[in-house]
Amino acid sequence: MRETEPRQRTDGELVRQALDGSEEAYAELVRRYQDLLYRHAERMAGSPDEAEDIVQLAFIKAYRNLATCQNPDHVGAWMYRITANACKDHLKSRRSDGVAIDDVPGLAGEDGDPERALEQLDLRSRIDSALRRLPVDQREAFVMKHVEGMSYQEMGELLGVSVPALKMRVHRAREDLQELLGEGTT
């Protein structure tokens, strides 16, 4: 007889168990959402090290305030909001600086062609550099739309911002990027 796989606990169950003192339950929530939150933070901060710090602090802050999560069944969205706010606070407090080539992820040996790798590196560096010059709200909306692939509706539910306002932010981000990147987008 085939063994029945254990049922995956819901977010709400994990939150309640964590509130009862189960570290293991909170660790499961961390594992469940760390990739999503890290991707967002990395694209916002432009640096893996800073992204990791932001996400760690966001998870710790969420743990401290877990009892205030109003909808435990959607704790992931709540954690996402905490991370998104942490990213914005981080960017506002940080002075503008450049991105190190070492910080541009996913390039080494991508297709084995050094010339193509260099072209990709150049383009990604330019994109990262241009993104850093966008206002934080525009960058956030652009990352959610084009990295995380969210619909405007999903973005609105997470950020508590209207769909038309988010559309405007993304449109302006594209226009600014078009101006900053120039060739190929005009």
Next chain:
Amino acid sequence: MTGMDPRLQAYLDGELQLEDLPVELRELAAGWDGLLDQFARSAPAGAPLGLDRRVMSGIRAERESTNRVPKWFAWAIRPRLIRVSPLAGLAVAAALMLAIVRPWSAGPTSLEEGSVAGQVYVQFLVEAGGAESVHLAGDFSEWQPTISLDDSDGDGIWSGRVPLEPGVHEYMFVIDGSEWVSDPNAAGSRDDGFGRRNSLLAVSSVSGT
């Protein structure tokens, strides 16, 4: 700011298909597709290895620092107006001056071989025959598996010397970059919150204080 054709914006929002655009905009749309694809692909696939462990370690440290303050102590340090006689005040002050806090320590579980600037070199050993690599991760490395152990003679015993501050440390071995294992020879262990147990190591200073 340079404006962008609203039809191109609608295409990039997924509201129009490429064939809905006039021919003169299609090349531009394709350029944007490539750019956005590049941008999406430049995002990391996921969190770095061990991030969850570092988060839980931070949470545990915070909980422990909170738990370390007992309720009676919290009550005692809360400011309040009290009346006390001069004699009783002097007695309390004298008692406080005489109080000695002796830090808890346990015997070391690994070989200590000298110290540098207050640190103690600890030899870590683990048997992992057939492994390609073995790393050490612990609170002393922010749970990053960055400390390589060595098995140059190929006998399956991996070892490395690591300078550690005196105190109690938690650690694990990471086999082939992904398998986290406890030290079977550790003197103690504690739940790591992931269904495994972190190994415990107590390091005392060379002088034994």
